Amino acid sequence: MAAAALAWVVTHGVAEPGNALAFGVFIAVGELARWGAAPGAGEPPLLAGSGGREPAPLGAAGALAYALLGECAGEPTGHGAFQVVAVVVAGALVGAVPHVARGRGAGPGHVARRVLTVGFAAVCFQPLYGSGELALRLGHGPGHALFLLVLLVLTALCDAVLAAVLLRARTGHPFGPLLRDELRALPGIGSAVCATGAVMALAVAVAGLWALPVFCVPLLLTQLSFRRYAAVRATYGQTIASLARATEVAGYTRPGHARRVAALSTAVGREMGLSGPELTLLEHAALMHDIGQLSLVDPVPEGATSSLPAAEQRRIALLGGAVVRQTGAPAAVAAVVEQQADPYRDQPLAARIVRAVNAYDDLAGGSGAGAGGALTALEQLRLGTGRDYQPEVVESLARVLGRVLA
Template sequence: MGSGVVIVLAGGCLGLTAVLITMGRGLSEWPVALAFGFLIAVGEMVQFRVDRSRNRAPIATSAALGYAMLRGPSVDVPPEVAQVIAVTAVATLAGILPRAVAGLWWDVVVSCRRLISVACAAVVFAAVTSPSLSWNGTWQHALPLALAMLLSVLTAAGVDALVGAGQATEQDNRPFPAALRDELAVVGRIGMAMAIGGVLLAAGTSVLGLWAPPLVLVPLLLTQFAFRRYASAQRTYRTTVRSMARSTEIAGFSTPGQNARTASLAVALGNDLGLTPSRMEALEYAALLSGVGQLALADPSPGGASLLRSREERQRAAEIGASVIERSGVLDHVAEIVRHSNDPYRHGRANNSKIPVESGIVNVALAYEQLVGEGTGQSPEKAMESIGLGIGAEYDPVVVESLRRVVGRGFRF
């Protein structure tokens, strides 16, 4: 059973149980529940993909966290943990349904992860506070509430990071420590804004009642806008790189899909070696653009097999490609990877630690693709044998060992 299925089952059981409990006990402070449920649903409807694999819903997350941390004079009966989970679950479904009907991309695993993390935050907040605590203007109440909010949002962030790291370890074969590091980095950048929004919603509604959500909605919308602009810029960036990569295919210097296959293997190797997301992105771009310099050569390699060219030709093509990439002004690290992507390990990274390991990854990925890719006919075992003969001389031993693991797990183009 995959991690995604486990997360969905856990979230579904949690939500259903909470709904049944809430139905039995009755819904307290229904106008507040309706208002926060509406925010969560709207947040789900306007979610967006901020990276290649995960959707974000900052408004929904902030609203769910805020609802879990209500304590104040304007909320006579703070919501119980079960009610928090039930409102979040029902509102999430209400927000997802229009996206599903419209055929828009949505991810039930991400929504269930959010439900689980909010549930944990609600449990912690209820455990460290009492219903008598209120934002009544005294330090005796304000300080414990502030500390409880901090602990709750940290709990939500920690639980989501742990679940996400486990999911990445299973799906992408990333080392768990590296996956957890990446999840915590995302929390530090994006999660902080959502946590602040949740705290503002909780404190404002507790004191001002339902006048607060419209006021707090402005910074939440600004956060949503900023995230969407970032996501749009990333998509444009990726489209531009892929268009540049296709130029070698159009000109006949690489076979159709060769650059994409090389990039997919390079990404798998980067995942196995635990590279950071920013380095992974640069690695993928470098693998896609590794053949751009061949356009300066006189004739295409037969079948796109650049390994058939002389060492001098390949290194000259790599240098030309790096120079072309540098002219973009924003891909300097990518250019450096491409520049050394044809350096023999013995005369390159083995003696110069400044050469990025990503160059060795691209070198190995390109070699394996040209040995196993379409039209070559070599088996993965035969290709591994050929690459193994070059360990320590042509290829980085660390990268070749990573390739053995990736291929051993059944990697296929």
């Protein structure tokens, strides 16, 4: 699509070069100022590869505004859909150069998603507006506004589908839960980007290119605020991960046990359709599920508390929950840790997942587990589904391990 657009521009020339240059620079500045090195920046450590939301809202809004631009200072424009795609590609690539030079590039998927989404909006809008059909049928009143609203909704849906497809290709997670996460996020940054792009296009139509710097400053400030918020989230996630390593440093659990349980638990949670906030809760609970073992005088062999009496398991779980509450983590995280010793039928889904995955890592022997050890551990979990583990969780774990070990 980008090659066809660039070939068309080379053949037919650039319409309204000033407009193209202004929007290209606007998009490049947005890419330069994006808040993360890749989509997903600012998410919890184990979820950082899960896709995340729009990392360059300024560039996305500018690209969408150019796709929906029909006039500039009262004069009709004639750049067309191909030129929109060419300008977006050029601006995105120029803005990505410094990030790539520092080894922080977001990869081709980021640009491809931007090009396809904006291309969809441009193809739907530019031919209708340029031919006069849009003004003839809907005029410039409520009908035109309704058309833009419907087009923005369709563009947001297109972007959500593309984001889920790219994430499915990169991680192998089921497409359904990924798409559901993207759709749930639409009322957030996605809707803000779409609305800003439409308002920016309407402002340029009246005030000309001077509207771009007017919009640029508040958007940059908003982007800076999001970047700081992402940094706070990242720091909090690192603090949780560091605290979780206390049991490993003290010799109560195997090296890397908490990290492995958290990674597998989030994968199982995504397999079972948990959303982003639920996955964050699950990850933090999985990282800290063994923190109560620090109360033991002598470590349990290999960290497996299942051999202890039920009362002792309950005491360790309650102490772990109390420690988690002192960290400032949400009460739901502490509740998951406290319920690790309860019968699985009395536990919420997050606690059931952590319980099963924790037992799997203990039985499989940690990071050195091969396919044979994994199968043996899964078989023991299946034998315990009558009392200790939820069957659906165990089968979801088996599917996740099947992809990992394949």
